[in-house]
Amino acid sequence: MKPQFYDIIGDVHGHALLLKKLLKTMGYTKVGGIWQHPERRAIFIGDFINRGPEIRETIELVRQMTEAGSALTILGNHEYSAILYHIKDTGGMYLSRHIAGNRNQIQSTLNAFIGFSLEWKDHLKWLRTLPFYLDLGDIRIIHAYWNDNDIKYLKSFIPEGRLKKDFLRTIHENQHPTASIIYRILKGLEFRCPQDLILKCSKGMSRKVFRMNWWESPQDKTFRELSFGNKFLLPDYTVPKQIAPSFEPYSTDKPPVFVGHYCLSEGAVIVQNNICCIDSCVVGSEQLSAYRWSGESQLTKENIVSASL
Numbered sequence: 001m002k003p004q005f006y007d008i009i010g011d012v013h014g015h016a017l018l019l020k021k022l023l024k025t026m027g028y029t030k031v032g033g034i035w036q037h038p039e040r041r042a043i044f045i046g047d048f049i050n051r052g053p054e055i056r057e058t059i060e061l062v063r064q065m066t067e068a069g070s071a072l073t074i075l076g077n078h079e080y081s082a083i084l085y086h087i088k089d090t091g092g093m094y095l096s097r098h099i100a101g102n103r104n105q106i107q108s109t110l111n112a113f114i115g116f117s118l119e120w121k122d123h124l125k126w127l128r129t130l131p132f133y134l135d136l137g138d139i140r141i142i143h144a145y146w147n148d149n150d151i152k153y154l155k156s157f158i159p160e161g162r163l164k165k166d167f168l169r170t171i172h173e174n175q176h177p178t179a180s181i182i183y184r185i186l187k188g189l190e191f192r193c194p195q196d197l198i199l200k201c202s203k204g205m206s207r208k209v210f211r212m213n214w215w216e217s218p219q220d221k222t223f224r225e226l227s228f229g230n231k232f233l234l235p236d237y238t239v240p241k242q243i244a245p246s247f248e249p250y251s252t253d254k255p256p257v258f259v260g261h262y263c264l265s266e267g268a269v270i271v272q273n274n275i276c277c278i279d280s281c282v283v284g285s286e287q288l289s290a291y292r293w294s295g296e297s298q299l300t301k302e303n304i305v306s307a308s309l
Helices: 014-024 055-068 077-085 099-114 115-129 147-155 165-175 177-187
Strands: 007-010 027-029 033-037 040-044 072-073 134-135 140-142 190-192 210-213 257-259 269-272 275-276 288-291 302-309
Touching: 014 055, 014 257, 014 302, 033 055, 040 055, 055 072, 055 099, 055 115, 077 099, 077 115, 077 165, 077 177, 134 147, 147 177, 165 177
Parallel strands: 007 040, 040 072, 140 257, 257 275
Antiparallel strands: 007 288, 027 033, 134 140, 190 210, 269 275, 288 302
16 A cells, blocks of 8 residues: 655635645646545645635535545634534533634634535534544644644543533533643643743744743743744743753654644744744745645755745
8 A cells, every 4th residue: 555645735814826826836726626636635734714705615625535535634723613612512602702812813714605605504513523633643634733742642531523502511611631632732821920020022022822832841941942833032041940941842853744824924944953833834834834734754944845825
């Protein structure tokens, strides 16, 4: 049997035309109305809804490929938030509160399905069948952060098949550790400054929370070195040991892992020889990227391909 090779596609965010252009660039063609490749399989890394101009078309394309077996798909934080936005807790409140921030994030998707409410409900059911991660042996796929202990826990606790509404109510209403792990793998590690620490970025704004690099030891790092995937530069002085975060870095001897989420304005990048962030921030850059994996254990930038509007 021939080995399975994959094309890991970054956050699409409703840019169906650009996705089609990228698929064509990689040799995918429509057969029976479904995009497919004779020798490879696509992987969507989540965040294919919200923001873009062709959200309805994007979901349909991704779903068709997934159900036909020409692609694999995982949840991103945007899909998960959309699921929770439509589920009420036992007190009648939505699990993702209908406040301005959450409403603004999903509004473009809701607008895209005006007049197609039954179709949107059907897609929401389908979204609840998607996994949070893929461990394919030689490679791993997750939206923002891979931690072996978190994955082991989720594997033992998340039910197979559909994410049932009662299960989601249980973990979010009762502050179950599963909810914290899900948010961590979907949004990455965050550093939260002590109340008495004033940390100003290059824009002159005080920053209390920022996303972190999770593949290198945080010890003796500067705030700038610890930061990753933020739209600002932090001061280049060492994080005091008293407040330095503690986590197990993703070591270089582990299987390659692919993430999205971080909306890198500089484009998709290999941050470590076995970690690739494939999110090239399509909304701002009008560029969509993929990593073409063909069995290598050391990732190379030559395997990153992109399509632009």
